[in-house]
Amino acid sequence: MAIIIKKVSSKKELKTFIRFNYELYKGNPYSVPDLYDDMLNTFNPKKNAAFEFCEADYFLAYKNDRVVGRVAAIINHRANDTWQKKEVRFGWIDFIDDEEVSEALLDTVAQWGKERGMKSIVGPLGFTDMDAEGMLIDGFDQLGTMSTIYNYPYYQKHMEKLGFEKDADWVEFKMKVPEAIPEKFVRISEIILQKYKLKIKKLKRKEIKEKNYGQRIFDLINEAYAPLYGYSKMTQGQIDQYIKMYLPLIDLRMVSIIEDEEGNLIAAGISMPSLSEALQKAKGKMLPFGWYHLLKALFIKKPKILDLLLVGVKPEYQSKGVNALLFYDLIPVYQQLGFEYGESNPELEDNKKVQSQWSVFNPEQHKRRRAYRKML
Secondary structure (H helix, E strand, C coil): CCCEEEECCCHHHHHHHHHHHHHHCCCCCCCCCCCHHHHHHHCCCCCCHHHHCEEEEEEEEEECCEEEEEEEEEEEHHHHHHHCCCEEEEEEEEECCCHHHHHHHHHHHHHHHHCCCCCEEEECCCCCCCCCCCEEEECCCCCCCCCCCCCCCHHHHHHHHCCCEEEEEEEEEEEECCCCCCHHHHHHHHHHHHHCCCEEECCCHHHHHHCCHHHHHHHHHHHHHCCCCCCCCCCHHHHHHHHHHHHHHCCHHHEEEEECCCCCEEEEEEEEECCHHHHHHHCCCCCCCHHHHHHHHHHHCCCCEEEEEEEEECHHHCCCCHHHHHHHHHHHHHHHHCCCEEEECCEECCCHHHHHHHHHHCCEEEEEEEEEEEEC
């Protein structure tokens, strides 16, 4: 039977698009489902500030009147302008193990991009770096995180057979929280504090708004991440959206801020309890009991694993050991809260500046993911 591709054009079809992932990975012990309501907002131009500079359409693949795949076609005009490229992104791609399906989905994105003047197709990427990106190519027996993609091993074979080539790789690390901070690490941290006249600050909830720390943190992230692969600086609309969405959920004990003697923000590290198992129990739904599993993980009985969400250091302070100060502050917090392991977010494989900061944790690289490219 021929593969039929349909553009999503109704809320019912968008629901089908979102839920196809849940159905394809139902019962998989390593896949972590997104929250359905969050996905609805992500794909809604009225709710997602990324649509200030992005355009997108979503497509479903049918075979024998059954949904067998999905994909989003995205153009991030801000990123294209920044990097002087003409590329269409494919994201949120899922498909059964049928090469006709994957080919039909990616051909649809390619044609959609060509019609809009694009010269290459790349992905899986989201609207921006704040979305999950990179196809898993190693670590299929590891539990996913709330901010990453999980996919079956056969996806990589499909991509390579269709002529896609590696564009960038990210690696992820699992790290044991040390029982004690090594004495050498403590000495280095104290020397750096004195040498650059820096101070470690713990935020209070009222300060976030009164002293605009939410804005300052995301401004720092914009500056620190600017050189990274495909990054497009967050707009004010996106920053406002992320402050509203995420900061109320953060345990401020798990946030570390480094300032200079004038009070300028130099570095920030944000971590939180892993929500992977809670999201699996919620099965993509807040109701009737999904909210309970999430709140329990955040505030009542924290899991043994934490997620290292964001680490940003002002460019002129990178490679000066400043990132060590974040963990000089945070490791005792992790110990106090009973965490045993930490998981890094995906890091570009050649980003040695970031990877060097994990040495105190005895890191184990346990996942790798890839962005693919093909010329149109």
